[in-house]
Amino acid sequence: MRGTPMPRYGIAIDSTKCVGCHSCRVACQNQNGLESNETFNWIKNKNRGQYPSFDKEFIPLQCNHCENAPCQRVCPTGATYTSPEGVVLVNPKTCVGCKYCMEACPYKMRIIDHQRGIVEKCRFCIELVREGGTPACVTTCPTQVRIFGDLDDPKSDISKFIAETGAQPLRPDLGTIPKIFYKRS
Ligand code: SF4
Numbered sequence: 001m002r003g004t005p006m007p008r009y010g011i012a013i014d015s016t017k018c019v020g021c022h023s024c025r026v027a028c029q030n031q032n033g034l035e036s037n038e039t040f041n042w043i044k045n046k047n048r049g050q051y052p053s054f055d056k057e058f059i060p061l062q063c064n065h066c067e068n069a070p071c072q073r074v075c076p077t078g079a080t081y082t083s084p085e086g087v088v089l090v091n092p093k094t095c096v097g098c099k100y101c102m103e104a105c106p107y108k109m110r111i112i113d114h115q116r117g118i119v120e121k122c123r124f125c126i127e128l129v130r131e132g133g134t135p136a137c138v139t140t141c142p143t144q145v146r147i148f149g150d151l152d153d154p155k156s157d158i159s160k161f162i163a164e165t166g167a168q169p170l171r172p173d174l175g176t177i178p179k180i181f182y183k184r185s
């Protein structure tokens with residue numbers, strides 16, 4: 001008898017709804033016990049137009065959980081690995097803090113955890129997810145910018161959103177096959 005297929009998790013981001021409040025960053029810091037100067041997600045500000053016809057686009061950024069992850073390929077100890085749910089994780093017991101992964105990540109989405117002497121990054125709040133929850137950045141966002149779910153399930157909200165909006169990953173030309181998809185204005 002075949003078991004239930006594993007999900008392949010991703011996040012769709014509707015950046016047109018982001019108001020740049022940074023609640024996602026703070027929720028992530030709380031969830032992961034990060035200091036105020038450490039973060040696993042960033043909000044990039046992009047100016048559009050010129051005064052007086054001018055506005056800002058806010059683009060939330062975090063690890064893309066690439067299917068073809070350069071950070072994983074260069075890790076000399078195998079500390080960076082992909083979970084059965086398609087989430088790229090770091091094993092703190094085998095990470096030696098060499099920073100090769102930081103160099104290899106074309107999106108620059110990894111940071112040094114100075115307290116533990118390792119490199120870390122967004123983990124899709126995997127412990128919460130395995131208990132049936134959703135990542136803290138998804139839950140906390142006041143404007144519901146992010147949709148988390150199974151990219152392999154055509155009936156999931158994330159798959160429907162990507163199909164309806166044509167949301168695209170960042171820099172698909174790099175061949176990393178990211179699992180974060182963006183709807184941009
Ligand atoms: S919580 Fe939502 S609206 Fe606020 S910065 Fe993050 S993504 Fe944007």
Ligand code: SF4
Nearest residue numbers: 063064065066071105
């Ligand atoms: S975004 Fe960077 S850190 Fe995340 S999986 Fe891709 S290469 Fe690795």
